[in-house]
Amino acid sequence: MAVAVEGQLNTHELPSYGSRSVDCFEKIEQIGEGTYGQVYMARDKSTGEIVALKKLRMENERGGFPITAIREIKILKKLNHENIIKLKEVVISPGPEKDEQGTPRNKYRGGIYLVFEYMDHDLMGLSNRPGMRFSIPQIKCYMKQLLTGLHYCHIYHVLHRDIKGSNLLIDNEGNLKLADFGLARSAAKDQNANLTNHVITLWYRPPELLLGATKYGPAVDMWSVGCIFAELLHGKPIFPGKDVPEQLNKIFELCGAPDETNWPGVSKIPLYNKFKPIRPMKRRLKDVFRHFDPLALELLESMLTLDPSQRICARDAIVAEYLWADPKPCDPKSLPKYESSHEFRAKKRCQQRRQQEEAAKRQRFQLPPIQQAGQARTAQTRPGPNRFMHWSRPPVGHRHGMPRGPSSGPNRYTSNQGGYDGSGVGLGYGSGVYPPQGQAPPHGLLGRGPHGQSRWGPPSNYPQAGPHGGPGTGWS
C-alpha cells in the first residue's frame, strides 16, 4: 500500500486498521493516563518493535465507536510529517457480543487501542526531571520543531486545540512530535462553522475562547505555543489560572485589557461585557520579562497578541529572527539522552515524595498512620496496579481545565531565576533540517499547500473573517 511522501497528506487507506487483535502486543508498563484512556508501552510480538498503545475509554459508549476517536483516527491517518506522531494501526480486543441477558452489546466494548510509534518523553515529564535545565539552543530546537509540526497541521486546516507540554512528545534522538489529536478539528469543509470554545487546557487557552468566541482559527494554537515558549524561558507556567475569570485576569494583567483599539471587534464577543476589566490594565510583557533576550521577547509579544487576527502564524514564527540568531538551535541529535520520562511518571514521583514526607511527619509527631485517600477511593473503582491514577485523576472535564498533577504546580522547570541559563552556546545547528536564516525550508519539510502552492510565502498574519478572530477562507 502506497504511503504519501513525508510532509504530504496520506490519502490512501492504510492497512491494518482494526484487523489485528491487541493480543499481538505484550504490554510492558503504563506510561500515561489521559481523559480518554490509558497509554501503555508495549512490544509487537511478531516484530519486537516497541510501541505506545492508547486504550480508548469505552465506558460511555452505547452505540458503537466513540466519535472523538473517529475524529482522532481520521485526522492522524491523513497527517504524515516528522513532527507529528505516527498512528501505526488500530487494534481491538472484542468483547462478548451479548450481555448476560442476551442483549446485543457494543462489539467494541472489549476495547479499542491506537498503536503509535513510541516516544521516550513528553515535554512535561522531561522538564519535571530533577535538576533538569533546558539550554537556549535546546529551547530553540524544540520550538522550531513544534512550529514546523503545527504549521503542517494548519496548512491542511487541522486545528490541534490542545497544545500543552504533555502532548509534545520527544524521543531520545531529540525529535519532537505533536500528539493527542483527540480534540483536533479538521476545518477544511466549512471554515465558517461555529466551533466549540470548550477546548484547550485552561492555562494554554487563548482570550478569544475564554471570552466565548465560536468562530476561530489556527491562532488559538499559536496562543498555546506562546504560553509554552514563555514557560520554557521563564521556568514555570505564566498563566496558572484556576477558573475562567482568574485565567482571563492573569492574561489581562500581563497582556493588557482588550478594547476596540487593540482588538477591533472584541466588544461583540459574547462574554466580553461580563469579563472586561473594570480598571485600566496596561500591557506589561516587556517589563515582566525584561530579562529575556530582546529577540525572544519580540517573538513572544507576537504570539501573545490579544487580537487573534494580529497574532503571528506558525509560518512566520518559524522564520522569526530569534530562532536563527546565536546561540543557534542545536541539532536534535546532539541533545542528551535521558531515561524515559512521561508526565505520568513525574506525577507518580511527586505523589510518592508527598507520601514519604507525610509519613515522616507522622513518625516525628508519633501520629497513627492514615489511610491513603487513593486506597479508599480506588477500592470502589478499579483495584490493581493502576490505583494511583484513579484518585489522582482530576474532576471530569479537567481536560478543559488545569493540567494534571505536579505539572500544574509552579516551578515545573528547574531553570535559573532569570529564565536563561545561556549554556550550550555555540552548539550550532548542523542537521540540515531547517534552512539557514531567511531562506525557505526545503519542500520536503514543509511541502506544498493543499493546492500545490508554496507554503513559504511572504510573512503575513491570519486573515480575520468573523468578528471574533474567525479563520476566514484560506487561512492556510
Ligand SMILES: Nc1ncnc2c1ncn2[C@@H]1O[C@H](COP(=O)(O)OP(=O)(O)OP(=O)(O)O)[C@@H](O)[C@H]1O
Ligand atoms: N506515542 C507515545 N509514546 C510515548 N508516550 C505517549 C505516547 N502517546 C501518549 N503518551 C503518553 O501518554 C500521555 C497521555 O496521552 P494522550 O495525551 O494521547 O492521552 P489523552 O487521554 O488524550 O490525554 P489528555 O487528557 O492529557 O489530553 C502523554 O502525555 C504521554 O506522556
